[in-house]
């Protein structure tokens with residue numbers, strides 16, 4: 343038997359018009375679920391991005407021995423730059439170290455007055471690609487002959503731990519909510535199909551095949567999922583843009599960034615989730631009434 | 635064409651609707667199924683459609699044992715049987731014409747064929763004017779005729795009508811019976827379950843009488859009442 347798409351689409355459209363209230367319920371449920379899901383998704387994206395930003399500010403300082411020869415400095419620097427965990431290496435010469443020191447204590451010139459330029463050692467300031475790698479990098483530096491190391495070991499470990507908790511917490515919440523959404527949405531669909539179980543029975547009795555009965559319902563679920571999810575996804579993305587701009591203007595020291603969120607990806611993902619739940623929900627809900 | 639071999643149907647645990655029924659209906663026959671309310675007529679119809687499974691015994695339609703038909707092949711079996719249901723079973727969200735058309739769409743017929751055929755068949759049952767009304771806007775007798783039109787439209791080899799004249803006035807009833815007769819004359823096997831005493835007496839067809847789920851009489855040219 344040929345697949346009569348036109349017929350099925352007309353059927354689905356008509357059913358949605360006739361059962362407008364049920365359709366609106368299904369669309370609204372989908373929209374609310376996708377909205378919450380989207381907010382959760384963006385929230386975790388921003389939190390992860392903020393944690394990464396903070397992690398970037400964590401640096402290890404490796405001091406050179408006094409009067410280290412130029413070649414040794416260059417060689418060491420090249421080596422450290424080659425570490426895979428390292429994002430950026432800056433060389434601070436003895437003179438520069440003194441300058442920084444002076445800057446820091448510019449209010450109390452007596453502290454640094456008459457200080458010998460060689461008192462403060464030259465160093466490498468190393469920014470890490472990921473904060474968790476500080477131990478590994480320190481280990482490498484030690485085995486490459488650096489003795490004086492300065493890095494906020496505890497802060498880094500703590501940050502790393504918190505990051506782990508937060509990220510996993512957010513992921514668990516997202517999965518839980520996804521499951522809840524599937525149940526909520528398919529329940530809304532099931533109620534609307536339950537109300538029409540007599541019709542399904544009649545269709546079967548006049549010789550309709552399972553798929554002939556099912557297709558309009560599945561198309562209906564698809565459209566409901568698509569509409570609900572699209573509305574919610576657009577709202578989420580739009581709200582995100584406004585939120586990021588607001589934070590950037592009002593609380594500039596929070597390094598929030600619109601780059602933390604791949605807008606297109608979020609849109610596609612949320613809409614796909616809505617459509618999938620709509621299709622699957624109606625498919626499974628119709629199935630139980632097809633046993634006539 | 636239709637064969638019941640020692641068929642019983644028990645609803646639940648103790649409601650015996652059919653009690654060891656044997657019945658053979660040959661191709662092209664016209665058979666009245668009569669009996670008091672609750673005697674098991676509708677149960678036989680539902681068994682033939684494979685809407686229900688018998689508790690025991692074998693039913694064969696068109697040479698095929700119904701118990702051997704898998705779930706996915708049931709629609710094909712049902713398309714070979716036009717059925718007028720006692721409670722009409724119209725789709726409430728479809729107009730009279732759409733209800734009739736649905737039976738053709740189910741079999742994958744072309745839209746053009748459907749557009750031609752549906753008005754013809756509605757005219758035939760006297761509902762040309764009501765084509766665009768929904769079942770809720772039709773009288774009981776009009777709904778019944780939509781159900782009849784839907785059963786005929788696919789020209790199935792078997793036509794079953796459960797109380798097709800139950801809600802009709804005498805004139806319309808005669809019209810419907812004449813229609814059933816014409817349909818039978820072109821080779822369709824027709825089974826009519828009915829209480830319509832006059833109709834049965836006038837038509838002088840084969841009459842099978844049920845009483846408490848048993849076949850108590852089977853006459854080639856019977857009337858409704860003979861020694862029921």
Ligand SMILES: Nc1ncnc2c1ncn2[C@@H]1O[C@H](COP(=O)(O)OP(=O)(O)OP(=O)(O)O)[C@@H](O)[C@H]1O
Pocket residue numbers: 645646649650651669670671672673674675676677678720
């Ligand atoms: N779904 C059911 N569950 C339990 N008992 C049923 C069910 N359907 C029918 N029955 C019983 O089976 C018996 C036969 O019912 P059936 O509908 O076949 O009678 P009928 O001859 O069609 O009656 P009528 O002329 O009133 O339509 C009746 O006693 C009825 O109460």
Ligand SMILES: [Mg+2]
Pocket residue numbers: 675676677720796
């Ligand atoms: Mg009955």
